[in-house]
Amino acid sequence: MQRSTLDLWVGLFVVGGIGALLVLAMKVGNMSGIGVSESYPLVAQFDNIGGLKPRAPVKSAGVVVGRVAAIQFDNEKFIARVTLNIDKHYTFPKDSSASILTSGLLGEQYIGLEGGGDTVNLNPGDRIRQTQSAVVLEKLIGQFLYSKAAEGGDKK
Amino acid sequence: MLLQRMARFWHIAVRRAPRSDCDSTIQPLKSPACGVFPRIARTFAVPDKNIIEIKDVSFAYGKRPILTGINMSIPRGATVAIMGISGSGKTTLLRLIAGVMKANQGEVWVDGQRVNDLDGAGIYRLRRRLGMMFQFGALFTDLSVFDNVAFQMREHTDLPPAMIRDLVMMKLHAVGLRGAHRMMPAELSGGMARRVALARAIALDPMLMLYDEPFTGLDPIAMGVIRNLITELNSALGATSIVVTHDVQEALEVVDYVYYLSKGKMVAHGTPDEFRQTTDPLVRQFVYGEIDGPEAFHYHARPLAEDLRLSAGGDN
Amino acid sequence: MAIHKGLSLRGIGAKAIDSVLRLGYAARFIARTAASSGTSLRRPRLVIRELYFTGVLSLIIILVSGLFVGMVLGFQGYHTLQTYGSESALGVLVALSLVRELGPVVAALLFASRAGSAMTAEIGLMKATEQLSAMEMMAVDPIARVVAPRFWAGVISMPLLAAMFSAMGIFGGYLVGVVLIGVDEGSFWSQMQSAVDFREDIMNGVIKSVVFGFAVTWISLFEGYDAPPTAEGVSGATTRTVVTSSLAILALDFLLTAFMFRGV
Structure with a gap:
């Protein structure tokens, strides 16, 4: 496995994970509502x-x-x-x-x-x-x- | 360019390492002029000091004694074999020298340091100057051949990548595997893996090389290659070597002096020639691989007749 | 004879003492790992490499399972809710069950069997083939070089995987509920949004998954490090990793849930 491909995948993984958290917070939870x-x-x-x-x-x-x-x-x-x-x-x-x-x-x-x-x-x-x-x-x-x-x- | 020049230099250095007729790699050490430790003559610093002193060392796992009353001293630059049958405690002795375990009794001195007193950091400092080759190579399976050899350089030095590359290539060239630097350990044959392990062990030019069963499980050609490399690399490095093995014939050709362990005790020591001509039945059985002798063929058992119920009153 | 020994009082006592000893050893192991995390911080590349093996390689199973779990929840939830005429609460049901419970727990169970067992096998094999001893002989601490980066990679990837599992599951529930069955899309999302609280539900789920990640990685690494250096030893340790991790996840889930509800 080339170093850069590995980095790319790990980068995608972290972005995807944080993105999923954001989706949960914004779309599923009421973070976008009154709380802020x-x-x-x-x-x-x-x-x-x-x-x-x-x-x-x-x-x-x-x-x-x-x-x-x-x-x-x-x-x-x-x-x-x-x-x-x-x-x-x-x-x-x-x-x-x-x-x-x-x-x-x-x-x-x-x-x-x-x-x-x-x-x-x-x-x-x-x-x-x-x-x-x-x-x-x-x-x-x-x-x-x-x-x-x-x-x-x-x-x- | 630079790499090629350095590699050539290394190659020449290996080939032109000082040789007396004593350290020929093919012929056994016959010449009486060589004395017991022929290579001492060539070694540089503190020639009168032994690199390893083991004084009355005993070691036990819990209550089970492994080693008792071992005495040994190895001069700088010597190549020494520790031999014995399986379970005789020879690997334990090697571990005591490397500080993996500490002796219960007695003293282990390596390069003027008392290993018994060293703390974790001290032992790690000592080990940076040791090279060890493991029984089956113990290459890091998740790293390529190149990265395996570069491992210690990357962990312990701040050398720039270009220099590490050159050094690794030189080490690999010395064991003849420069062309295999991209391969993964799983792709190597047993002999090749052992050669990479050797290149990895000499990566930081150690003062003391420890070989744990370097010949086990190799075909005759690979065995010859490893045997050759051990002598050549050691003379090029000027290192002291300890070979733990039970491959008698191979070891007798490589080393200057032999210690023979049996059941945790040092029962014999001498030059390879003395070993070949020995009359000690215990050593003789080992050197010539005799089936029965002091090491009995039969495990301790009741008399055969008793086990087969042939004893006189045998109708119970 | 063997059975008798196993059932005897002395046998049970010895086993109990042995377990306590092992627990103590495991605690010391994790303390040493935490203490030698400096190398991982100085060389993040080591952790990135392990993130690939623990995180990226677990992605497929996590995403696919999440989707299916969500779709099943969609069907089951709809079936139950429609008897009370409250299909519009389907979004709430799917989201809350995923975010609070199923996301962290199922993702952790999958993580234990995918990444945890792989970690145990890898470290056990490194031990069996003397790679760890070789490292130690090269004056490199295997805990700092091999164990700690894997530990941090596990602790980091677990919450990310759980979040992806939940998000994927909610999408699966949406597919079944809204697209397939035809629940009103507006009420699906809006009811979900008014019922799911960021701190109470989502953050508590994240906390759970961090705790599970810690536990699973700890168990996996310890089992691997402590495995007898033989083929049987490694395979036994791998099995133990999955069993112990699963039990630990469920027990911890109970404790955490009880604690979190009390805290309300």
Whole structure:
């Protein structure tokens, strides 16, 4: 085997391998999406975050506008403090609301942002006042049973 | 051009290496004037100093003794054979000299250095001045003949590629295989591989050449070629040579002095002539290849009658 | 007699001690290899040469297997997903299974049987034919000159091969799912892109393949270096390389996956 042919093949091999990694990153993964652009933080407090995870998407009108950066527990108020990284291109009014939603029946959980009508926008680091916690299935079922029982009581 | 000139010079150097009637390659060392070590006369530096001194050396693998109480001294420029039947410890002795293993007892001195004391780096420094030819050549199968011979030059020197090329061609020319420099070891015959191994071993002009079974498995012609090359190259290099072998007749023609090992002990030593005319039954059996003798034909066993159940009370 | 010896308590104990000894020796071997990597750094040509033998020569089997695994995933995934009416998630299924698991694991298994066994056989043969001793006699450390370049070549080529395997597999899944069966192309890619995370999925896959490359190369080189210098010894070592590597890959995969999910 000539030296140059060997080098050529090894070069092709390395280029092909790195190319495959790039394809995976760009075409298959969401590297080309929100992850790389600059963002600013917002804070939201929830009574219950359900199954929300860091890096879960933040969507507004179904469009991904940011990601969950961190989830902390506030040991004084016993609530969850969620930090969101929002893409710099998007701004939201001060009275916007954040709710924890589920994609599909059993899909992953994400944060939905709904814009308000205020003329002043949220600044980096601000807190979103209006929040709606995650729907917890057990509570939902509990409520359902309770209301059914109440209905039954009425009928008697 | 330069290459051709250098090659011619090398060829002449080999041919015109000083020769007395003592180191003829064809005839056995008969002339009494040559003495025990005929080549000492020609050697240059520190003629009174032995290059190898082995003092009361013992070596064992675990509890199994391989060598016991070996004493040996080899003067500079001599060609010495270490002989013995398989398993007599001769290869181990060679390894002790090369520092592959260290003696449990006694001292091994090579070129004024006590091998027992050398650390890894010291042993590597020593080995750069040793050349070793292995039993079946041990050529690097993934490298061409040229690259095999150039291996040490590339690893240990910063010589420019052009000079390495010239040197390799000279070494290959010396063993008559300049034309085969592009071939791969797999394409070589046994004898050719051995010659390339020889060229590789002398690549850095070593002061001490070690040959591990250089004649094993060769046809008579190849054997003659190797035998010739060993003597010629050594006289050209002025190196000391140690040949470990059990090819008695070949070795007796090549060397100045013979050490005979049996079961890890040095049982006899002398000139080749002394060996040929020996009366020692152990050595005699070895030199003349007698089937039975002190080395018994039969492995230790119970008496034959017992094994065949012919003993007197034999109906059990 | 032999069977009895093999089954006896003493036999088991001796075997256990022997394994621990070998493990210790293997650890020292890899430490020495890492310590004598200087030669490989100074002379990258040595590594490039080995990259050819470990990487380039494994390409065919990796690419073809990747394509087929992806195509099978396409069929199976479609078959399962369509019962829930969610064929559009086929891209997610194919991509996630390849990037997270099958890519690194199957590529490593193939690598062990293609390149790993070749490395063991080559080094074992070099030992059996005294090439390693000859090298040592020429004051060249075989660990630095022979083992270390192969080690680095193995560690470098494994993630590249795994990435190529995954990419090829996703292409195979695309061929079957979109081109052959007719799943919507847009949802195939877009769902995949929104579900596959670069750090969580792709980088974790790369980390896995680096670990597998390290393990397989280590096992292959050690088995070769430690092989008895005979024909039987070398062939036995080659078999052991494939068996031990495969077990190591699967065990490590379990550990890494558990670790990575916990880290989420």
